[in-house]
Structures are given as C-alpha cells and as structure tokens.
Amino acid sequence: MNDMASASITLHQPRRLVVGAGTIAEVGIWAGEVGSTLVLATPITSGFADRLQLTGKVSLFDAIPGEPDTATLEHALAAAREVTPDLVVGLGGGSVMDVAKLVAALWDGDQTLADVAGPNRVAGRRTRLAQVATTAGTGSEAGIRALITDEEKGAKVAVESPHLIADLAVLDPQLTFSVPPAVTAATGVDAMAHCVEAFTNRRAHPMIDGFARMGFRLVGQYLARAVKDGGDTQAREGLMLASYYGGICLGPVNTAAGHAIAYPLGTRLHLPHGLANAIVFPHVLAFNEPVVAEKTAEVAEALGFGTNLSQHALSEAAQRFCQDLGLQMSLSAHGAKEGDLPSFSTEAHAIRRLMDNNPADMQVEDVLGIYRAAF
Known part of the structure; x- marks a missing residue:
C-alpha cells in the first residue's frame, strides 16, 4: 500500500x-x-x-x-x-x-x-x-x-x-466429497475473499500477503475442478488449504468492505455467508482497483481473468468467474427488494471494524451503488 x-x-x-x-x-x-x-x-x-x-x-x-x-x-x-x-x-x-x-x-x-x-x-x-x-x-x-x-x-x-x-x-x-457443487462454489469464493480482502487491505502485511497469495492461487487452480467433480481429492485438498490460509489472514489483518457489505445479506436475507460474499466480490474488487492496482492485477491473473483489465472488464470477469461456478449472482433472485438497499447500505457502512480496513474510502452512496450493481 x-x-x-x-x-x-x-x-x-x-x-x-x-x-x-x-x-x-x-x-x-x-x-x-x-x-x-x-x-x-x-x-x-x-x-x-x-x-x-x-x-x-x-x-x-x-x-x-x-x-x-x-x-x-x-x-x-x-x-x-x-x-x-x-x-x-x-x-x-x-x-x-x-x-x-x-x-x-x-x-x-x-x-x-x-x-x-x-x-x-x-x-x-x-x-x-x-x-x-x-x-x-x-x-x-x-x-x-x-x-x-x-x-x-x-x-x-x-x-x-x-x-x-x-x-x-x-x-x-x-x-x-459430499458437499454439493453450489455450496462448494460459494464457500470457495468465501475462502478466496478472505485472502483477497486481507491482501488488498490497509493493514496488509508482507507475511500475511504470502498466505493470501497461496490461498487465492489455489482457488484459481482448483475451485472449478472441485465444483465439477466433488470426488477430486487433489482439488478438494487444495481448497481446504486455501480456506486454512484465508483463516490465517483473518487473524492479524482481517477482511474489509466486501465482508461488511455481505453481512446484511446474511442477517437480513438469510443468504449463506459464502454466497453473500460471492455476490458482492466482483463489485468491490473493481471499486478498489484504482487504489491497489498492482495487487488487484495479481489477483486477476491468479484467478484467470487476464491482464491489463479496465475496472469494468475486471468486474465482468469476476462476475463470469462466479457465474461459471453456477452461482446466482443477482440479489433480486435471492429475494432482495430494491427498497431494502438503502438500509442495507447504512448498516454495512457502519461496520467500521471492517470498513476502516478497505483500501479505498467508501461512502454510504458507494455501498448503495454496489448493492444496486448486484441487484
């Protein structure tokens, strides 16, 4: 940073x-x-x-x-x-x-x-x-x-x-092995989000960056494989390691805006935590990109999005990544009402223990913009 x-x-x-x-x-x-x-x-x-x-x-x-x-x-x-x-x-x-x-x-x-x-x-x-x-x-x-x-x-x-x-x-x-594909996909994206949010964090640390890199690279390598074939031992083990590395990232550095914005979707809409994170991930990744360009480029490459992407292309590639895993990425499909979004935004913005970690400053309007983009 x-x-x-x-x-x-x-x-x-x-x-x-x-x-x-x-x-x-x-x-x-x-x-x-x-x-x-x-x-x-x-x-x-x-x-x-x-x-x-x-x-x-x-x-x-x-x-x-x-x-x-x-x-x-x-x-x-x-x-x-x-x-x-x-x-x-x-x-x-x-x-x-x-x-x-x-x-x-x-x-x-x-x-x-x-x-x-x-x-x-x-x-x-x-x-x-x-x-x-x-x-x-x-x-x-x-x-x-x-x-x-x-x-x-x-x-x-x-x-x-x-x-x-x-x-x-x-x-x-x-x-x-018996975890269904949709749950494998959502929990895998959650593990990746822990790594990415710690990696691009205001409190990022070189030691934690190492664990984060190992984590999101493993997700890029193995998540699609495990979603396709639940009994792929190598892919399943790779994801367990990614998840563990993400857990290590949470201690000293923690997550940032992505998780703060996901929380109201869990408490209010009762969306599973991993799915909530997946839905907001592409939008937060792109929002933060100008402030953490080098690190974001590293994430994009590890997840197979390509190189030298504009903010818009980055958001689209991340959306595609999640959709290809079979995740339903629109909030409206999960029962959100457009009228709920402003109160979600106020609530997410108030989670300062995570929001203060975000590399780019986010106003309530920015949070609302992300919910609207995900709607």
Missing part, C-alpha cells in the same frame, strides 16, 4: 495441524483416553462422528444452523454443562467451529457472550478443543475469531481471542 514499514502483527495458529485424506481418524489417537467428549455438528456432519475414533463417552449436539445465533449458543452451552466434557470437537463448517470455540471457552465459567464480545476478553481457562473442517470456506479452524448472530440487533457479534485457537485442526478432504 505505502512505503512505510508494516505495523507489527501477531500470528496464532492451531497447536497441531493434520492434513490429508482419512486424517479424521487421527483425532482419537491424538485425544488419547478421554472421559467424555462433546461433538458439535450439523444434522449432516454428525454422520462423520464415528470416524473420529474417540474413546470414552461421546455426546453429540447437532442442532447448529447455517448462521448460528445466540439461542444456538445457549443450547450448546447447556448441552456442554450436562456433559461436562474433557474435550470439545467442532465437526462441521465455520458455523459449527465458531460455536465449538465459544463452548470450549465458556461452558465451565461464568462469562457470557456479552462479556467476551470484542477483542481479548475471554478469561482463558478452557477445555481441549479439536476442530475438524467439513467444508473449505471460512478457515475457522485456523483462527481466533467466532461470529454469532444477535437476532434482536440483527447484527453479528465478533469474539476474538487467542484462547479460541484449536489444540488440533484437521483438514481431511474426504469429508468435503
């Missing part, structure tokens, strides 16, 4: 990371003799629980929706207090792993979600935590953040703490 020295960053990663086909079975070996385990999952991912090879008493809580809210967290905490687990396992996508982080950190203490919202407010004692990713998207297994929707406020509560980092993270591509 500029010639000044980068600000200092702190990088947190899981204590142990296992990558490869069939590695879900390592969870039991790593855990050893465990009295009781609470596995958090969705009704779909709970089917993998036997593959964890856990000893002792295993309890399953699988009532976690796509966008977990405060009620979901309360129910999961209640389940944990009944089980009194020695180990918590998140077995699912970002939603499940975010809930698992908070359950491991909160079930055995008196802190509430309100007490820990924001950075570095988690007290610190916590149950052992294993995160087993079943989608390649959020990179939640890599990171220190958990997001929960507050239904009353209609906004996301972000908790950030080193105490949320996993003791063990597992990236087993076989768990993603």
Whole structure:
C-alpha cells in the first residue's frame, strides 16, 4: 500500500495441524483416553462422528444452523454443562467451529457472550478443543475469531481471542466429497475473499500477503475442478488449504468492505455467508482497483481473468468467474427488494471494524451503488 514499514502483527495458529485424506481418524489417537467428549455438528456432519475414533463417552449436539445465533449458543452451552466434557470437537463448517470455540471457552465459567464480545476478553481457562473442517470456506479452524448472530440487533457479534485457537485442526478432504457443487462454489469464493480482502487491505502485511497469495492461487487452480467433480481429492485438498490460509489472514489483518457489505445479506436475507460474499466480490474488487492496482492485477491473473483489465472488464470477469461456478449472482433472485438497499447500505457502512480496513474510502452512496450493481 505505502512505503512505510508494516505495523507489527501477531500470528496464532492451531497447536497441531493434520492434513490429508482419512486424517479424521487421527483425532482419537491424538485425544488419547478421554472421559467424555462433546461433538458439535450439523444434522449432516454428525454422520462423520464415528470416524473420529474417540474413546470414552461421546455426546453429540447437532442442532447448529447455517448462521448460528445466540439461542444456538445457549443450547450448546447447556448441552456442554450436562456433559461436562474433557474435550470439545467442532465437526462441521465455520458455523459449527465458531460455536465449538465459544463452548470450549465458556461452558465451565461464568462469562457470557456479552462479556467476551470484542477483542481479548475471554478469561482463558478452557477445555481441549479439536476442530475438524467439513467444508473449505471460512478457515475457522485456523483462527481466533467466532461470529454469532444477535437476532434482536440483527447484527453479528465478533469474539476474538487467542484462547479460541484449536489444540488440533484437521483438514481431511474426504469429508468435503459430499458437499454439493453450489455450496462448494460459494464457500470457495468465501475462502478466496478472505485472502483477497486481507491482501488488498490497509493493514496488509508482507507475511500475511504470502498466505493470501497461496490461498487465492489455489482457488484459481482448483475451485472449478472441485465444483465439477466433488470426488477430486487433489482439488478438494487444495481448497481446504486455501480456506486454512484465508483463516490465517483473518487473524492479524482481517477482511474489509466486501465482508461488511455481505453481512446484511446474511442477517437480513438469510443468504449463506459464502454466497453473500460471492455476490458482492466482483463489485468491490473493481471499486478498489484504482487504489491497489498492482495487487488487484495479481489477483486477476491468479484467478484467470487476464491482464491489463479496465475496472469494468475486471468486474465482468469476476462476475463470469462466479457465474461459471453456477452461482446466482443477482440479489433480486435471492429475494432482495430494491427498497431494502438503502438500509442495507447504512448498516454495512457502519461496520467500521471492517470498513476502516478497505483500501479505498467508501461512502454510504458507494455501498448503495454496489448493492444496486448486484441487484
């Protein structure tokens, strides 16, 4: 971005990371003799629980929706207090792993979600935590953040703490074979957006740039392949790595306007997070291009858009990239009403923790322009 020295960053990663086909079975070996385990999952991912090879008493809580809210967290905490687990396992996508982080950190203490919202407010004692990713998207297994929707406020509560980092993270591509093409596409674009938004960020850092580059290049290489053939182990593993790298980008640098503009689409229209990001991605990429031209050109080349593109051509190429993956890119097709867009814009613009990271200044009118272009 500029010639000044980068600000200092702190990088947190899981204590142990296992990558490869069939590695879900390592969870039991790593855990050893465990009295009781609470596995958090969705009704779909709970089917993998036997593959964890856990000893002792295993309890399953699988009532976690796509966008977990405060009620979901309360129910999961209640389940944990009944089980009194020695180990918590998140077995699912970002939603499940975010809930698992908070359950491991909160079930055995008196802190509430309100007490820990924001950075570095988690007290610190916590149950052992294993995160087993079943989608390649959020990179939640890599990171220190958990997001929960507050239904009353209609906004996301972000908790950030080193105490949320996993003791063990597992990236087993076989768990993603059954993810449907549309979900593969949306979550893949989400992983890419984490990398791109951190790469072109005001707080960009040379070390994080390295992870970001590896991430968006892998998406360029493998996402279309995985959408076409869900059982392509190499492509699935490439996307899991991209997702993990995106998760690392989120810690020290975080996302920017793209994610801020996507959030109201999740909380208000209940669009899956990855799809919301895909819909706004082309427009934000092009909006920021004049301020971060070199880095944007690098992204465009890695994703196969071509070189020396105008802002308009860049936006069109990114749209095509997403459409070719089978994503429905118009907001109106997802139930948005044109009259809602101004209130979405005010809401997105107010998410300063992300908007302030954006390389180009965005006014409320600019945000509205992006929603209109995506409409």
